[in-house]
């Protein structure tokens with residue numbers, strides 16, 4: 700297989716998704732850190748949209764974390780990150796879509812909201828989404844600690860990076876993950892125990908510092 704290069708930024712949760720997928724698949728790759736505040740002149744040749752993550756493999760270029768992750772998963776059959784069953788695979792993709800359309804946008808809306816009233820409303824909406832995630836994990840109790848059973852998969856990976864950055868919401872907006880969402884809290888703890896997560900994790904203070912501009916409405 701041709702060498703895979705992943706263009707990433709430590710701070711970026713989208714890039715974090717693709718780093719996790721590559722590590723969980725045990726695929727060798729070269730990680731290229733892009734400074735988002737001072738992007739290299741050549742970067743548009745890798746990704747014309749200018750964003751991370753981007754993947755390069757010979758002449759092949761790919762962008763968008765979720766598409767990259769599907770590709771990574773299909774690069775080899777070992778350590779499959781989607782269920783073998785077609786119906787479960789479709790459900791896994793629904794949760795991946797839910798992560799992208801509901802959970803992730805609310806994370807940023809809350810962080811960017813400057814008025815107390817808006818912050819309260821978005822926090823309440825985000826808590827409803829967390830409860831949906833928790834309900835789903837509770838419904839699957841006994842079927843394994845991950846979104847789809849006993850093996851980590853693309854649904855877990857699509858969601859987890861924002862939980863690694865949750866301290867940012869706690870710090871700037873005072874929003875803790877509610878104690879009663881114990882299935883969700885257990886899932887986060889399980890993810891934190893994975894080697895791929897431990898190897899790529901950053902200290903809480905780093906995230907708090909990096910997201911200061913968002914929280915102050917400067918971004």
Ligand SMILES: N[C@@H](CCC(=O)N[C@@H](CS)C(=O)NCC(=O)O)C(=O)O
Nearest residue numbers: 711712713735749750751752763764
């Ligand atoms: N939908 C994209 C989002 C990627 C994205 O927004 N990445 C941010 C960093 S977290 C970025 O590179 N933004 C461009 C910039 O900062 O100039 C994906 O899933 O890959």
